[in-house]
Amino acid sequence: MTERSSDSKLSVIAGNIKRIEENIEKAKLAAGRTDAVRLMGVTKTVDPEIVSFSVRNGVTLLGENRVQEFLDKRDKYEGQPEVHFIGGLQTNKVKYIIDKVKMIHSANSEKLIAEIDKRAANAGITMDILIEVNIGEEESKSGVMPAMLDELTARVAEFGNVRLRGLMAIPPVDVNGSSEKYFEKMYRLFTDLQSRTSGDSRYMIDTLSMGMSGDYEAAIRHGSTLVRIGSGLYGQRIYR
Numbered sequence: 001m002t003e004r005s006s007d008s009k010l011s012v013i014a015g016n017i018k019r020i021e022e023n024i025e026k027a028k029l030a031a032g033r034t035d036a037v038r039l040m041g042v043t044k045t046v047d048p049e050i051v052s053f054s055v056r057n058g059v060t061l062l063g064e065n066r067v068q069e070f071l072d073k074r075d076k077y078e079g080q081p082e083v084h085f086i087g088g089l090q091t092n093k094v095k096y097i098i099d100k101v102k103m104i105h106s107a108n109s110e111k112l113i114a115e116i117d118k119r120a121a122n123a124g125i126t127m128d129i130l131i132e133v134n135i136g137e138e139e140s141k142s143g144v145m146p147a148m149l150d151e152l153t154a155r156v157a158e159f160g161n162v163r164l165r166g167l168m169a170i171p172p173v174d175v176n177g178s179s180e181k182y183f184e185k186m187y188r189l190f191t192d193l194q195s196r197t198s199g200d201s202r203y204m205i206d207t208l209s210m211g212m213s214g215d216y217e218a219a220i221r222h223g224s225t226l227v228r229i230g231s232g233l234y235g236q237r238i239y240r
């Protein structure tokens with residue numbers, strides 16, 4: 001263990017985990033929800049010792065953003081966490097992660113999904129994916145425009161080695177610093193997708209990935225089933 005991961009730092013992280021788990025339960029209760037909301041620890045820039053500590057303390061689902069950083073760190077993770085890829089993914093990098101993650105949240109084009117399908121077939125697996133939606137329709141952001149979603153979700157069924165599990169978004173904040181209206185829109189797209197695909201075994205739409213450190217409780221009130229928390233768990237990121 002490095003000096004940086006001192007006991008006091010670890011006890012702060014243990015406290016963060018406990019508090020966030022409690023807040024998730026409170027937000028569910030307030031929304032009258034009894035279904036599951038998964039907590040994901042977002043590990044970018046976090047030392048692997050710290051990540052392992054969080055896994056031991058119950059954060060058994062991890063989100064990775066960067067291919068190279070993940071490949072460098074993954075052998076040091078203890079406790080066999082479930083890992084999802086959540087960052088921007090270039091098609092030429094899919095082959096490096098295909099057999100190392102359980103889900104890809106950032107599927108945002110047919111080209112990328114075709115590559116995931118091809119690499120999954122080579123690996124003899126079916127990869128679970130979420131389609132990333134550009135819910136704020138921002139030109140500078142990645143993700144599929146809401147108007148294009150129906151067409152893309154229909155196309156996904158034609159790929160034999162990917163299975164669509166739902167949707168993901170990183171919404172903008174409005175002038176009041178709130179993402180609530182975008183969470184609401186995402187929930188509507190999600191339930192539409194569920195009803196459109198129900199009974200079709202090529203789909204299993206059960207995951208709505210939205211909500212981060214600053215807004216996960218609001219996201220849960222609007223139907224999120226998976227919240228992605230980085231700084232709220234591990235502290236402010238130090239880029240080096």
Ligand SMILES: *Cc1c(COP(=O)(O)O)cnc(C)c1O
Pocket residue numbers: 042044065086087170212213214228229230231232
């Ligand atoms: C960094 C990141 C998060 C976590 O952000 P925090 O505000 O630190 O909780 C969640 N999702 C994605 C895609 C991210 O890149």
